[in-house]
Amino acid sequence: MIAPGAIDCDVHVAVPGLGxxxxxxxxxxxxxxxxxxxxxxxxxxxxxxxxxPLSGRPDWRPLAGPPGSDVALLQQALLDRYRLRYxxxxxxxxxxxxxxxxxxxxxxxxxxxxxxxxxxxRDPRLRASILVPAxxxxxAAEEIARRAGDPRFVQALVLAGLDLPxxxxxxxxxxxxxxxxxxxxxxxxxxxxxHPPSAxxxxxxxxxxxxxxxxxxxxxxxxxxxxxxFAKFPRLKVVLIESGWTWLPAFAWKFNKTWRGVRAEVxxxxxxxxxxxxxxxxxxxxxxxxxxxPDTIRALVAQLGSDDMLLFASDFPHWHYEGxxxxxxxxxxxxxxxxxxxxPRATYPRxxxxx
Amino acid sequence: MTxxxxxxxxxxxxxxxxxDCDIHPTFRxxxxxxxxxxxxxxxxxxxxxxxxxxxxxxxxTHPRMQVNRLDAVTPDGGPPGSDLGFMRQxxxxxxGVEWGLLQALQPAAHAERNVEFGAALASxxxxxxxxxxxxxxxxxxxxxxxxxxxxxxxxxxxxxxAKDRRFVQVSLSPRALEPLGRRRYWPIYEACMRNNxxxxxxxxxxxxxxxxxxxxxxxxxxxxxQTFAYVIMGVFTSMVLEGVFERFKDLKLVxxxxxxxxxxxxxWRLDRHWQRMRSEVPHLKRPPSEYIRDHVWFTTQPMEEPxxxxxxxxxxxxxxxxxxxxxxxxxxxxxxxxxxxxxxxLGDAEKRMIFAENAKRVYGLS
Numbered sequence: 001m002i003a004p005g006a007i008d009c010d011v012h013v014a015v016p017g018l019g020x021x022x023x024x025x026x027x028x029x030x031x032x033x034x035x036x037x038x039x040x041x042x043x044x045x046x047x048x049x050x051x052x053p054l055s056g057r058p059d060w061r062p063l064a065g066p067p068g069s070d071v072a073l074l075q076q077a078l079l080d081r082y083r084l085r086y087x088x089x090x091x092x093x094x095x096x097x098x099x100x101x102x103x104x105x106x107x108x109x110x111x112x113x114x115x116x117x118x119x120x121x122r123d124p125r126l127r128a129s130i131l132v133p134a135x136x137x138x139x140a141a142e143e144i145a146r147r148a149g150d151p152r153f154v155q156a157l158v159l160a161g162l163d164l165p166x167x168x169x170x171x172x173x174x175x176x177x178x179x180x181x182x183x184x185x186x187x188x189x190x191x192x193x194x195h196p197p198s199a200x201x202x203x204x205x206x207x208x209x210x211x212x213x214x215x216x217x218x219x220x221x222x223x224x225x226x227x228x229x230f231a232k233f234p235r236l237k238v239v240l241i242e243s244g245w246t247w248l249p250a251f252a253w254k255f256n257k258t259w260r261g262v263r264a265e266v267x268x269x270x271x272x273x274x275x276x277x278x279x280x281x282x283x284x285x286x287x288x289x290x291x292x293x294p295d296t297i298r299a300l301v302a303q304l305g306s307d308d309m310l311l312f313a314s315d316f317p318h319w320h321y322e323g324x325x326x327x328x329x330x331x332x333x334x335x336x337x338x339x340x341x342x343x344p345r346a347t348y349p350r351x352x353x354x355x
Numbered sequence: 356m357t358x359x360x361x362x363x364x365x366x367x368x369x370x371x372x373x374x375d376c377d378i379h380p381t382f383r384x385x386x387x388x389x390x391x392x393x394x395x396x397x398x399x400x401x402x403x404x405x406x407x408x409x410x411x412x413x414x415x416t417h418p419r420m421q422v423n424r425l426d427a428v429t430p431d432g433g434p435p436g437s438d439l440g441f442m443r444q445x446x447x448x449x450x451g452v453e454w455g456l457l458q459a460l461q462p463a464a465h466a467e468r469n470v471e472f473g474a475a476l477a478s479x480x481x482x483x484x485x486x487x488x489x490x491x492x493x494x495x496x497x498x499x500x501x502x503x504x505x506x507x508x509x510x511x512x513x514x515x516x517a518k519d520r521r522f523v524q525v526s527l528s529p530r531a532l533e534p535l536g537r538r539r540y541w542p543i544y545e546a547c548m549r550n551n552x553x554x555x556x557x558x559x560x561x562x563x564x565x566x567x568x569x570x571x572x573x574x575x576x577x578x579x580x581q582t583f584a585y586v587i588m589g590v591f592t593s594m595v596l597e598g599v600f601e602r603f604k605d606l607k608l609v610x611x612x613x614x615x616x617x618x619x620x621x622x623w624r625l626d627r628h629w630q631r632m633r634s635e636v637p638h639l640k641r642p643p644s645e646y647i648r649d650h651v652w653f654t655t656q657p658m659e660e661p662x663x664x665x666x667x668x669x670x671x672x673x674x675x676x677x678x679x680x681x682x683x684x685x686x687x688x689x690x691x692x693x694x695x696x697x698x699x700x701l702g703d704a705e706k707r708m709i710f711a712e713n714a715k716r717v718y719g720l721s
Binding site: 052054160161162163164165166167168191194195197198200201202203204205206207208210211212215218219220226244246247249250251253254255256258259262263266269287289290291299303319320 | 529530531532533534535536537562563565566567568569570571572573574575576577578580581582584585586588589590592593596597614616617619620621623624625627628629631632634635636657659660661662663666669688689
């Protein structure tokens with residue numbers, strides 16, 4: 001059992017249906033929902049079918065509704081049981097996969113307001129990420145500015161798979177807004193599927209897509225570093241959420257080596273990419289894609305070359321582990337302590353503002 | 356005795372016997388393929404050129420810093436890799452290459468949208484490998500190029516070439532229209548197995564038209580170079596999860612130029628999440644990672660360089676010394692030099708395995 005007072009950096013809440021958002025839509029969008037009869041459409045993501053084993057641990061599924069739709073269950077099974085200090089809510093929802101940018105923006109606004117009234121207001125331990133319409137970075141920046149006055153929102157949230165690689169200059173209004181408001185950019189596993197999960201097209205299985213999230217995260221990191229996002233926005237932090245994290249060192253070794261050969265192409269990347277990543281990138285601890293061997297875990301942690309990068313996350317209610325085994329074996333006490341509390345605090349400076 | 360490869364004296368280089376599993380022969384000009392094409396396709400080529408799934412028909416869309424080693428330009432100014440005599444002098448002889456396995460990437464038959472033309476290009480490429488390289492240099496061995504999007508023609512090409520044992524593998528593109536585990540490609544694997552030929556998958560610079568990363572098209576070659584690993588990771592994942600190795604129990608798969616540092620983390624990830632969702636893939640009888648132990652080999656170039664040498668040792672231990680096949684990628688810019696590529700000490704036995712014996716066994720070279 002983890003020590004009390006931990007900060008959980010990845011907890012999922014589900015929008016049970018578009019109907020609950022009606023009070024948070026303006027007259028135009030309420031009418032659109034009514035006329036188009038959208039209330040009953042299913043906007044859950046292909047990346048996380050609510051019924052799949054991945055999406056909900058059996059003992060973390062509510063009696064009714066999709067996993068992550070029950071405040072009381074979250075309080076009892078997670079917040080109370082582990083005596084958490086804070087839990088950061090990440091709402092993965094189909095608004096981020098729509099093509100119509102204005103509709104996406106309206107739905108993101110509604111989700112964020114719904115989160116504030118129906119989750120954050122009900123438990124002082126809860127914090128949340130701002131769901132942003134990444135389809136249009138200007139609209140995403142507007143949504144960040146609109147919600148940033150509420151310090152309970154501590155991060156901006158996008159899916160890992162979007163229209164364009166995240167480093168591309170079209171996305172810079174989003175990065176600028178994150179930096180300006182002290183919000184890390186949270187990149188969560190999953191995709192809007194604008195591009196197939198592999199360079200050879202569409203795989204057959206959900207398992208295959210899920211495993212391939214690794215390449216998606218790697219490509220986003222390569223893009224953010226190569227395009228010079230961290231040179232342009234030096235205070236920006238990026239959190240890779242539910243990425244599996246153990247892939248990072250091998251990726252970074254290759255990235256460093258190629259950079260040494262071709263760095264003239266990206267003169268703004270003035271130091272080895274792995275150093276840039278250590279400074280700006282954080283990773284949540286669940287899942288930890290490694291065998292349950294303390295020596296292996298210790299070796300992988302050592303390969304990260306920094307104690308600052310890992311953040312505690314239960315990934316509630318996703319199913320990656322049984323019982324209370326939220327941390328992989330082999331972490332020494334100091335590091336465990338650091339990733340449970342100090343690293344999240346350093347990554348999310350707004351956590352304390354609302355306290 | 357343990358020998359350090361770093362700073363190995365020049366005079367002892369020739370004692371290291373090497374099987375180089377990735378050498379690129381190059382056309383002096385594209386016209387070199389014409390004599391090997393039937394008249395109908397010669398005219399097609401002259402008139403319509405290539406019909407590809409990218410915006411540029413004559414070059415890569417991410418211009419390389421340089422594609423080739425600058426010192427590999429031939430003495431008369433020809434493209435690197437286009438002159439057998441110079442290849443012998445610059446690479447095969449001084450680097451102690453006992454066998455050199457050709458990966459003839461031109462004319463990228465796999466990427467041709469007109470699959471009839473693609474099949475003709477693949478066949479012409481195979482004739483060219485024999486006539487211009489293998490007939491002239493007994494150390495070189497070929498890969499049967501086939502067009503994976505036209506499996507029927509691919510199978511015919513394999514059957515027609517397999518009798519010439521100087522072809523030691525079948526090569527198709529990992530940047531295919533669909534992940535390579537999918538059923539449409541299985542007749543090709545069946546033909547490989549029937550003829551006891553390993554399948555060697557070399558990462559190409561282009562092909563399917565799908566974005567080279569699941570996040571979309573990258574801007575820079577720095578990023579594009581990372582995609583070599585993603586492409587191979589995707590192919591590996593697909594072939595394992597679709598049950599290719601359950602169906603084709605003797606199929607050997609060699610993954611060329613995709614690196615290997617990613618292998619442990621990907622295997623752990625596959626095993627872990629398979630455990631949770633194995634009901635989706637009931638045709639798999641074992642944890643995914645176990646299939647690599649029996650079916651998959653990795654070429655070494657471009658060798659990843661962990662920050663700590665200890666991690667390279669750990670990596671090789673985990674993957675298994677018997678799974679790695681040395682390669683240089685001559686004459687490309689990111690050539691790995693056999694004299695100094697391993698930044699750690701390898702034991703004599705390990706060195707012999709990685710530099711030569713594993714490849715001899717996989718490919719049946721003798």
